[in-house]
Amino acid sequence: MATVPTGRSRATIIDVAQAAGVSRQTVSNSLKHPERVRPDTLERVLAEIDRLDYTPSTAATSLRDQRAGAVGIELTGLGTTPSEALAPFLLGLAVHAPAHDCHIVTFATDADRPEPERYRSMWRSRLVDAFVMMDTHPDDPRPGWLRERRVPFASFGRVWDDPSFTAWADVDGRAGTSDAVDHLAARGYERIGWLGWPDGSAIGDERRSGWVDALERHGLDGPEARAEQDLVSAMAAAEGLVDSVGGGGAIVCTSDVLALGVHQVLLRRGLIPGRDVGIVGFDGSQTARTHGLTSVHQPYGAIADTLLTQVHDQLTDDELPSAGVMLAPELVPDASTERT
Amino acid sequence: MATVPTGRSRATIIDVAQAAGVSRQTVSNSLKHPERVRPDTLERVLAEIDRLDYTPSTAATSLRDQRAGAVGIELTGLGTTPSEALAPFLLGLAVHAPAHDCHIVTFATDADRPEPERYRSMWRSRLVDAFVMMDTHPDDPRPGWLRERRVPFASFGRVWDDPSFTAWADVDGRAGTSDAVDHLAARGYERIGWLGWPDGSAIGDERRSGWVDALERHGLDGPEARAEQDLVSAMAAAEGLVDSVGGGGAIVCTSDVLALGVHQVLLRRGLIPGRDVGIVGFDGSQTARTHGLTSVHQPYGAIADTLLTQVHDQLTDDELPSAGVMLAPELVPDASTERT
DNA sequence: CCTAGCGACTTGAAGGTTCAAATTCGAGTC
DNA sequence: GACTCGAATTTGAACCTTCAAGTCGCTAGG
Numbered sequence: 001m002a003t004v005p006t007g008r009s010r011a012t013i014i015d016v017a018q019a020a021g022v023s024r025q026t027v028s029n030s031l032k033h034p035e036r037v038r039p040d041t042l043e044r045v046l047a048e049i050d051r052l053d054y055t056p057s058t059a060a061t062s063l064r065d066q067r068a069g070a071v072g073i074e075l076t077g078l079g080t081t082p083s084e085a086l087a088p089f090l091l092g093l094a095v096h097a098p099a100h101d102c103h104i105v106t107f108a109t110d111a112d113r114p115e116p117e118r119y120r121s122m123w124r125s126r127l128v129d130a131f132v133m134m135d136t137h138p139d140d141p142r143p144g145w146l147r148e149r150r151v152p153f154a155s156f157g158r159v160w161d162d163p164s165f166t167a168w169a170d171v172d173g174r175a176g177t178s179d180a181v182d183h184l185a186a187r188g189y190e191r192i193g194w195l196g197w198p199d200g201s202a203i204g205d206e207r208r209s210g211w212v213d214a215l216e217r218h219g220l221d222g223p224e225a226r227a228e229q230d231l232v233s234a235m236a237a238a239e240g241l242v243d244s245v246g247g248g249g250a251i252v253c254t255s256d257v258l259a260l261g262v263h264q265v266l267l268r269r270g271l272i273p274g275r276d277v278g279i280v281g282f283d284g285s286q287t288a289r290t291h292g293l294t295s296v297h298q299p300y301g302a303i304a305d306t307l308l309t310q311v312h313d314q315l316t317d318d319e320l321p322s323a324g325v326m327l328a329p330e331l332v333p334d335a336s337t338e339r340t
Numbered sequence: 341m342a343t344v345p346t347g348r349s350r351a352t353i354i355d356v357a358q359a360a361g362v363s364r365q366t367v368s369n370s371l372k373h374p375e376r377v378r379p380d381t382l383e384r385v386l387a388e389i390d391r392l393d394y395t396p397s398t399a400a401t402s403l404r405d406q407r408a409g410a411v412g413i414e415l416t417g418l419g420t421t422p423s424e425a426l427a428p429f430l431l432g433l434a435v436h437a438p439a440h441d442c443h444i445v446t447f448a449t450d451a452d453r454p455e456p457e458r459y460r461s462m463w464r465s466r467l468v469d470a471f472v473m474m475d476t477h478p479d480d481p482r483p484g485w486l487r488e489r490r491v492p493f494a495s496f497g498r499v500w501d502d503p504s505f506t507a508w509a510d511v512d513g514r515a516g517t518s519d520a521v522d523h524l525a526a527r528g529y530e531r532i533g534w535l536g537w538p539d540g541s542a543i544g545d546e547r548r549s550g551w552v553d554a555l556e557r558h559g560l561d562g563p564e565a566r567a568e569q570d571l572v573s574a575m576a577a578a579e580g581l582v583d584s585v586g587g588g589g590a591i592v593c594t595s596d597v598l599a600l601g602v603h604q605v606l607l608r609r610g611l612i613p614g615r616d617v618g619i620v621g622f623d624g625s626q627t628a629r630t631h632g633l634t635s636v637h638q639p640y641g642a643i644a645d646t647l648l649t650q651v652h653d654q655l656t657d658d659e660l661p662s663a664g665v666m667l668a669p670e671l672v673p674d675a676s677t678e679r680t
Numbered sequence: 681c682c683t684a685g686c687g688a689c690t691t692g693a694a695g696g697t698t699c700a701a702a703t704t705c706g707a708g709t710c
Numbered sequence: 711g712a713c714t715c716g717a718a719t720t721t722g723a724a725c726c727t728t729c730a731a732g733t734c735g736c737t738a739g740g
Contacts, residue, residue, distance in 0.1 A: 010464065012696060023720045028698055038718060055464035059408065060696030062399040063725050066349075070445075075431050082431055084626060087415075087422035090430065094415050094448035103467065104446045105410075108434035124350065124395035127443065231630055257630065267607050286424060287627060290571055290597065352726060363690045368728060378688060400726030403695050 011052040020048040071311060072128035075108040076135055083135060084285040092304030100308040116145040123151050130311040152314040154307040160202055168324040169306040173203060176296035176329040177210030180252045180280040183331055185218050187339055189250035189278045193241050194224035196254040207254050227258055234261020250278030256288040256295055263291055279336040292335035299327050351392040360388040411651060412468035415448040416475055423475060424625040432644030440648040456485040463491050470651040492654035494647040500542055508664040509646040513543060516636035516669040517550030520592045520620040523671055525558050527679055529590035529618045533581050534564035536594040547594050567598055574601020582617060590618030596628040596635055603631055619676040632675035639667050
């Protein structure tokens with residue numbers, strides 16, 4: 001004994017077994033079911049494992065167990081621009097994956113629209129056991145395709161097309177904007193306006209309802225305006241809204257881009273965000289942090305953890321969760337709601 | 341994770357072999373070496389492969405081939421903020437991976453500082469064959485650790501500590517800022533200033549040298565100022581610089597954040613970026629696009645492709661590339677250099 | 681007519697692991 | 711001393727693929 005295996009190839013379970021003078025199964029048990037091994041044997045085996053730097057081969061284990069121990073996620077936005085949520089969400093997945101005994105495999109197509117083809121090949125080759133998905137949209141072909149084939153997956157964001165699909169986690173937009181109003185009222189802002197997307201967007205409407213609820217609760221009333229999700233449109237809409245709320249007022253926005261529009265208008269007018277007019281954005285994007293915008297931050301870590309739990313449960317039980325999960329976002333104050 | 345649900349398990353090579361009335365090796369050859377199979381047999385086998393929806397098992401193939409066909413990448417920035425480069429770079433890796441016959445596995449630690457521990461376990465378990473790394477910094481322990489163990493990897497950005505390490509691809513900062521000056525000169529901007537980081541940063545100094553070179557080439561001279569990589573510092577430094585270059589002048593910046601600082605100062609003064617003062621940033625970040633800033637875009641796709649080539653070559657030849665690769669960034673014009 | 685050679689396909693083996701079944705060992709019972 | 715029982719450990723088998731080394735049938739050359 002006491003020889004390191006030849007060549008650069010790493011030690012296998014058999015190398016350890018020979019070195020420790022036991023069978024390969026005892027080595028396996030020492031790692032997976034230590035209680036089945038007599039203490040003195042266990043100690044000897046573990047010492048050899050350590051000495052030989054042995055780690056079970058992922059390939060052999062997945063072949064044996066008929067599972068990849070991996071979750072796939074498609075990265076979209078090549079043609080356009082990656083969503084600002086992509087990096088923090090991926091980070092959340094990568095951080096929480098080990099606790100779910102899996103790792104994260106990314107993939108992308110250079111096609112403009114999401115195509116099920118890559119999902120198909122990754123699933124067929126058993127490279128992944130399940131998928132996590134983000135940015136689903138109406139008429140998105142992917143959820144239906146995966147459900148037909150009974151491929152386990154979970155979605156960041158409700159799948160609006162299919163209410164029977166419950167493996168999702170989403171941000172409670174209503175709670176977020178409601179918190180925003182509370183925060184502004186507590187800091188003494190008087191008129192609290194709303195800058196939102198045009199009606200008809202599910203997410204936008206939900207976020208607006210939180211503003212409506214909270215105003216009512218506080219016995220307040222406020223002006224509102226609408227803009228598309230771009231800076232030019234936001235600045236145009238913000239002009240009138242800033243006039244309406246006036247000095248000492250504040251504006252809650254559906255997104256950080258819209259909030260940035262308000263910010264830029266104030267800057268152009270020589271007004272100071274926070275001191276003169278309060279602004280709260282939504283998403284907790286890099287943009288918001290750069291500009292000192294108070295924003296409702298998405299709980300990416302918790303979402304990632306929830307989704308991994310949901311796919312894990314599907315793999316175990318072969319059935320969907322009883323219901324989707326709504327997670328509360330967190331308002332992170334910054335300069336744009338500082339009155340001093 | 342648990343075992344894949346016991347539904348109809350997917351077809352194996354033996355299922356196809358039996359269905360087509362050939363041996364498993366002939367099925368394998370039909371996919372990997374079609375020229376070894378008689379045309380009529382090939383057709384029959386391929387038809388069965390198609391009918392049974394057969395794809396070779398990744399686990400079995402990697403066990404057999406003694407390679408994972410995967411490249412690992414650590415996602416950093418949990419404690420702080422993910423780099424703006426993370427999402428587009430990952431997208432580049434994911435898009436180019438199939439051409440290199442591999443896939444991308446992400447991982448992250450919740451530790452503040454990068455730790456070699458996860459690299460160690462992923463490598464030992466043969467979950468990945470190699471690594472790609474970004475955001476290396478002086479005294480980064482990771483490159484040294486990997487080299488000691490002869491683990492193949494490639495770095496986005498030079499490893500400044502270790503000139504003997506050649507598996508890197510980086511952006512030619514000098515070429516980028518030089519292009520920026522050319523672009524501004526061609527559009528008729530007169531005084532062309534520089535807003536950069538404090539001296540001593542390798543990247544910052546390189547980018548500045550492109551500005552210096554190009555000014556000289558055009559027989560020009562220009563003012564410069566320094567700021568830290570945050571908006572407040574950038575705006576403070578931009579004030580004086582805007583005065584120096586005056587109307588019809590322009591400012592080239594080391595980064596988009598600094599460029600944004602200039603942009604905000606102009607806005608506050610009622611000046612219009614582009615028409616009154618030109619601005620060019622560096623990095624091609626989301627921020628630049630949102631604000632209409634002309635910026636020198638990093639060639640993320642080409643970098644990803646180069647790095648994957650470099651790790652692939654290391655796996656094949658077992659030796660480092662002869663030299664690192666410098667890639668030219670691309671200036672993407674936007675409103676901040678439109679004079680009309 | 682025999683055989684070398686070639687094309688087409690099949691069989692053996694290995695790659696590393698872990699579950700299930702079988703074996704060995706030791707102590708306690710009658 | 712044979713016998714039972716349980717704990718500790720070993721052996722058999724399977725997971726799926728592909729390389730290496732076959733086998734088989736046929737043709738061309740001697």
